[in-house]
Amino acid sequence: MMTNAQGRDAGERVGFVGLGVMGAPMAQNLVTAGFDVTVWNRTAARMAAVVDHGARAAGSLGELARRCDVVVLCVSDSPDVESVLFADDGLAAGLARGSLVVDCSTISPERTREFADRLDSRGVGWVDAPVSGGSEGASRATLSIMVGGSDRDVARAEPMLRAMGSTVTHLGPVGSGQWAKVLNQVILAGVYLAVAEGVTLGMKAGIDVAGSLEALRAGAAGSWVLSNRSQRMIDNEYPLGFKLRLHRKDLAIALELARAVGAALPVSSLAATLEDGLIGEGYGDEDNAALARAVRRLAGL
Amino acid sequence: MMTNAQGRDAGERVGFVGLGVMGAPMAQNLVTAGFDVTVWNRTAARMAAVVDHGARAAGSLGELARRCDVVVLCVSDSPDVESVLFADDGLAAGLARGSLVVDCSTISPERTREFADRLDSRGVGWVDAPVSGGSEGASRATLSIMVGGSDRDVARAEPMLRAMGSTVTHLGPVGSGQWAKVLNQVILAGVYLAVAEGVTLGMKAGIDVAGSLEALRAGAAGSWVLSNRSQRMIDNEYPLGFKLRLHRKDLAIALELARAVGAALPVSSLAATLEDGLIGEGYGDEDNAALARAVRRLAGL
Numbered sequence: 001m002m003t004n005a006q007g008r009d010a011g012e013r014v015g016f017v018g019l020g021v022m023g024a025p026m027a028q029n030l031v032t033a034g035f036d037v038t039v040w041n042r043t044a045a046r047m048a049a050v051v052d053h054g055a056r057a058a059g060s061l062g063e064l065a066r067r068c069d070v071v072v073l074c075v076s077d078s079p080d081v082e083s084v085l086f087a088d089d090g091l092a093a094g095l096a097r098g099s100l101v102v103d104c105s106t107i108s109p110e111r112t113r114e115f116a117d118r119l120d121s122r123g124v125g126w127v128d129a130p131v132s133g134g135s136e137g138a139s140r141a142t143l144s145i146m147v148g149g150s151d152r153d154v155a156r157a158e159p160m161l162r163a164m165g166s167t168v169t170h171l172g173p174v175g176s177g178q179w180a181k182v183l184n185q186v187i188l189a190g191v192y193l194a195v196a197e198g199v200t201l202g203m204k205a206g207i208d209v210a211g212s213l214e215a216l217r218a219g220a221a222g223s224w225v226l227s228n229r230s231q232r233m234i235d236n237e238y239p240l241g242f243k244l245r246l247h248r249k250d251l252a253i254a255l256e257l258a259r260a261v262g263a264a265l266p267v268s269s270l271a272a273t274l275e276d277g278l279i280g281e282g283y284g285d286e287d288n289a290a291l292a293r294a295v296r297r298l299a300g301l
Numbered sequence: 302m303m304t305n306a307q308g309r310d311a312g313e314r315v316g317f318v319g320l321g322v323m324g325a326p327m328a329q330n331l332v333t334a335g336f337d338v339t340v341w342n343r344t345a346a347r348m349a350a351v352v353d354h355g356a357r358a359a360g361s362l363g364e365l366a367r368r369c370d371v372v373v374l375c376v377s378d379s380p381d382v383e384s385v386l387f388a389d390d391g392l393a394a395g396l397a398r399g400s401l402v403v404d405c406s407t408i409s410p411e412r413t414r415e416f417a418d419r420l421d422s423r424g425v426g427w428v429d430a431p432v433s434g435g436s437e438g439a440s441r442a443t444l445s446i447m448v449g450g451s452d453r454d455v456a457r458a459e460p461m462l463r464a465m466g467s468t469v470t471h472l473g474p475v476g477s478g479q480w481a482k483v484l485n486q487v488i489l490a491g492v493y494l495a496v497a498e499g500v501t502l503g504m505k506a507g508i509d510v511a512g513s514l515e516a517l518r519a520g521a522a523g524s525w526v527l528s529n530r531s532q533r534m535i536d537n538e539y540p541l542g543f544k545l546r547l548h549r550k551d552l553a554i555a556l557e558l559a560r561a562v563g564a565a566l567p568v569s570s571l572a573a574t575l576e577d578g579l580i581g582e583g584y585g586d587e588d589n590a591a592l593a594r595a596v597r598r599l600a601g602l
Contacts, residue, residue: 132520144520146513169516172509179506180513183499187522190495190568197566198488201555204562205480208473212447212481215470219433219445220543221488223524242521254502261505263600265498267491267568299564 015068019046023074025138026164028053033163040064065094078107097123102157106130108253109178116174125153130181134242142166148176185250189271191225196292199233200299233292241287248275316369320347324375326439327465329354334464341365366395379408398424403458407431409554410479417475426454431482435543443467449477486551490572492526497593500534534593542588549576
């Protein structure tokens with residue numbers, strides 16, 4: 001097997017918890033990079049593909065914790081992280097002093113600091129490392145990873161992060177990575193609505209929307225969403241990508257923080273409301289660009 | 302004088318009306334490219350710099366019209382275009398059959414078709430060619446130009462357009478260029494608000510906003526505004542650029558069209574309202590990114 005020198009040199013035994021659309025390819029990329037990887041997933045059947053790729057399956061979170069030096073988490077939300085860490089036979093009870101948790105989930109920066117403090121009292125380190133780049137980025141190891149933690153812990157996590165992503169940015173202490181992800185999701189909400197309004201107006205007017213938007217890509221109105229998602233909005237078809245319901249979850253974190261610090265975010269709030277309606281109608285598992293459905297509907301499209 | 306073969310081959314005598322922040326460097330670039338350029342401006346003093354560069358000054362619009370085969374307009378709004386064309390001693394009365402008007406102003410697509418029809422009845426052609434790229438793009442001849450008109454008229458205008466811009470896209474018949482610009486301004490409104498919300502939330506939370514946004518540039522939340530205008534929002538200083546009051550004028554066109562075709566644009570409407578407040582407070586001559594002032598204020602920043 002081809003191995004990555006970093007994995008061998010570090011000699012870290014790596015655990016991976018959460019083999020969803022993002023986590024499964026991320027864990028596989030750790031195996032490919034030469035790390036000794038043990039996985040656990042709530043739905044056990046999802047472990048098979050990664051085990052075929054060369055990982056070991058743990059029978060429980062406690063077993064995984066006792067077997068690993070560094071544990072990467074990639075689950076859905078703050079309560080999932082809390083449960084994986086602190087439930088009976090969770091990770092915390094099994095992790096040795098000097099071990100490290102690397103949380104690639106997108107959760108609240110405030111809960112992040114709380115979890116990190118609880119682990120710190122047990123001698124276990126913490127790095128928050130939420131990712132962006134979607135399922136494509138996870139498969140191709142081209143994720144952008146926003147990192148918070150102490151210099152020492154981040155340096156330790158870095159070989160693993162570089163096996164999963166192409167851009168790894170250390171932004172500050174614990175919670176800093178999650179904060180950057182919060183800003184990412186706030187900005188993304190507005191850009192989706194912006195492009196959706198342009199698409200909708202153009203379609204109602206009967207002009208050549210795709211051609212017009214193509215002419216705008218290189219200019220001041222240009223964005224990743226315009227370049228990569230406007231055609232889906234024109235077609236009104238939204239293959240994944242990144243699920244709308246997960247963006248709504250992230251907006252909930254952002255809007256709670258906004259209330260806490262005293263910031264009104266009118267566009268993000270509108271996006272959250274429109275996403276609630278779409279999720280209620282059954283569109284939550286579509287790509288985030290399906291937010292355009294709401295703007296199109298306002299125009300009767 | 303260095304000349305551009307296109308200017309000489311075509312042998313076109315080019316008029317230029319409207320020597321503002323955009324028009325003056327655009328007219329200079331036509332001179333630089335070798336065209337025989339005659340200029341006119343309502344405020345006559347503004348003609349001096351372009352005349353020093355090699356253009357001739359006309360004493361009136363009628364004189365300019367009689368002296369030129371192609372006339373480029375770069376004025377502020379639909380009434381300005383109407384006045385320049387159809388007022389007493391305006392262009393229309395002086396233009397010979399077979400001449401061409403190239404309108405680089407940003408005006409309504411509907412008024413555009415009306416003006417083009419009136420000129421067509423006099424045997425004068427029309428190309429709408431609104432630009433984006435700001436004063437920097439005008440100076441460096443790197444504007445993106447969105448073009449509407451017949452194939453024949455656009456082909457005739459193209460050497461002049463290529464002397465002023467680096468991207469020239471022919472989108473369809475008369476009005477198509479203005480329609481693309483409408484979509485540009487709608488999308489831009491939402492992207493400005495999106496980035497402003499991210500900046501504002503981060504600043505209220507006391508995190509490293511510039512560092513966090515730097516980490517997001519290459520990802521799904523990336524945009525021209527994020528890369529080029531977020532630092533101004535953090536600094537709360539808004540040098541030009543592109544004037545806020547002109548974006549508001551363009552949003553008025555967009556929102557009137559939206560009503561006409563039956564499209565609700567909630568984010569663009571919010572941007573228009575916030576821009577009205579800022580213009581009333583005296584910020585209309587700042588760069589468009591000053592829209593962030595309104596979001597910052599909602600958070601008490």
